[in-house]
Amino acid sequence: MKQRDDIYERRLIWRHRVGLCFEWLCRLATMGALAMLVLLMGSIFSSALSPGRGSGLAPVSLTEISKTHEVNGNLTYAVSKVVGGDFCFKSDPEEKIKSFSSADVRDGKVVFNHNGKRASPLFDLTVREISPGKEPIGKFKDVGPGHIPLECPVPDVHPPQPAKPWGWLTWNFLTHGNSDDPLQAGIMAGFWGSVWLVGLTGLMVVPTGVGAAVYLEEYAKPTSLTKFIQLNIANLAGVPSIVYGILGFTVFSRMFGAFDKQETIVSLTFLQGFGFKPIDIALPLGPVILSGACTLALLSLPVVIITSQETLRSIPASLRHAAYALGATKWQTIWHQVLPASLPGILTGVILSLSRAIGEAAPIAVIGVAAHLSFAPGRITGISDLVQNPDKLLRAPFDRFTALPTLVYSWVNEASPNFEHVAAAGIIVLLATLLTMNGTAIFIRQRFQKWNRW
């Protein structure tokens, strides 16, 4: 009997602790949400007020190139002309430089991102078209600062294509990366980029948003501070998305210019303990998936908080009272009854705001995402590739990417003929993705609503 009392006592203490933890987690989420929103304001002002600093990602010209003039791991070479599809460097054992395409050549220069390795890469550069089986089409040596000639054949210009049953929405279109050639251009990189983007955004926004809503609705006393936070969240739901793009650029992509002078590399060596290759993360992050996802998370956070709060408010008090009367603590009541009962409403809010996020082109463009990429994030080529190199999953968030709306936007702006068809096919893919997401939301809501008939 004595022992049972002890056990009961201990259980009481633990229940109390879990409840406290829960409350503090929710409070933390609110504070996190608030901090991000303060950051938003701060970064806009800092961008607006700082005089002529320019973008940290601007390339330096070839004549200036040397180790000290590298910026953020970007090396600049002059290239006479590159026409056609994607190229990669063959003799690049360390894979310091992965690939570039003609779109990367601007004003006769190409900027190589060698993944933040400090030293200038020294290697033979052999250029070939990325498609397997193609012969090398150009060769040059790393000769240090200097002009590197690169001759490439000019491909034929395709005549306008006759209409086909599925038009431009072909299997090739779905499974290939972007290209300068409208017949070769595909949406694969953008699709996977958007999937990663939305997945990470969801991972960030659901716990924070729901936690903040629970804190504001269930725990916070109606003080003037709470009211102020509430008002701010409501206002932020209406802030145009481009403003969030500026935030994302300043905070995540450029990191306030803190690493402008000297890039910093954070090496996640602890991953070796889990049997993965260590991952090097170059700071500032630049236009990688993580930057984009953080930006979109901020964009969707206010809406998720507000819809979750409204759902929590709509749960009848009698449900809570019934749980309390059975001896449930506050957090047990919230966790086991209130949250499950509000799941359909919360999910609806989450999916709606995520489908808004997936279609956003402006903030993604502002953080500096390029359209002309031909690889999926993390260079994942398929399931078997993933099984062999699971560390690619961890690499992907730190990889450059492109997204569906960015691709569509760039195709619409493309001057050469036939790209309008590519853009149309891209829009269909974007719409189909959105409809699938919304359909899933409706399905889930129906499933859960069966149980919730007050």
Add this chain to the structure above:
Amino acid sequence: MALVKRFTQFVDPPNEGNITQVPESVPTLGTPKIETRGMSFFYGTKQALYDINLQIQSRAVTALIGPSGCGKSTYLRSLNRMNDIIEGTRVTGEVLLDGADIYNRDVDVVSLRKRVGMVFQKSTPFPKSIFDNIAFGPRIAGQTNKSELQVIVERSLKQAALWNEVKDRLKESAMALSGGQQQRLCIARALATNPEVLLMDEPASALDPASTARIEDLIFELKQNYTIVIVTHNMQQAARISEMTAFFCVGRLVEIGQTKQLFTNPTQKETEDYITGRFG
């Protein structure tokens, strides 16, 4: 030995002359299960209960009657501290459960509510399966063994006379049950935590006569093992099911006595007015 204060005046403070001896007929069987001594209750600054002295006998049904807004629900909720949920409430005086004050600082409200279960006027099943509804109380108390949960669910549903109707659809939503079934489900849910006392706030007022009769039968069964306090507006119901009846008016306890005695021969004029007014 029990002294029951009575007030003839509702607004004026009581005076010596109004305190009368309890009639012999009031049973004073052993120690009461619940006793409130000089209990007053406040919603913020608004006082809802004035100096309530009331004893509730073990394994019997005590009915609380009185006009709307007189504080019956408030009194009932103060017996398992459900009023704690409402912001700014305050209790003075003593509420003793088995002789120990439940408003003592070191009392764990959560375990108190497991000992003193509650059934509300509006049936409030959780939007979950019937099984999960019943199992919620034991689960949050730390019972995770599935077969034991099954035993508890079956026992509680049988006690609440619902088992035969739902045994084939325990996994279905509790929201699909009829009103009367939902209320019996709530009773079963309250019984699942093995309480000693069952508080019922007008449990049958929203039900049709047939369902009401079933609930009454159920209460009649349950009082063998539980101490039951029930608020009711239906005086025939109070007369049918309760041993003791307490009459509340404007926040005060006017009269308490054996049900038969209170209905046939009330000592206070207010009680008589109320009873006869209702009986017509």
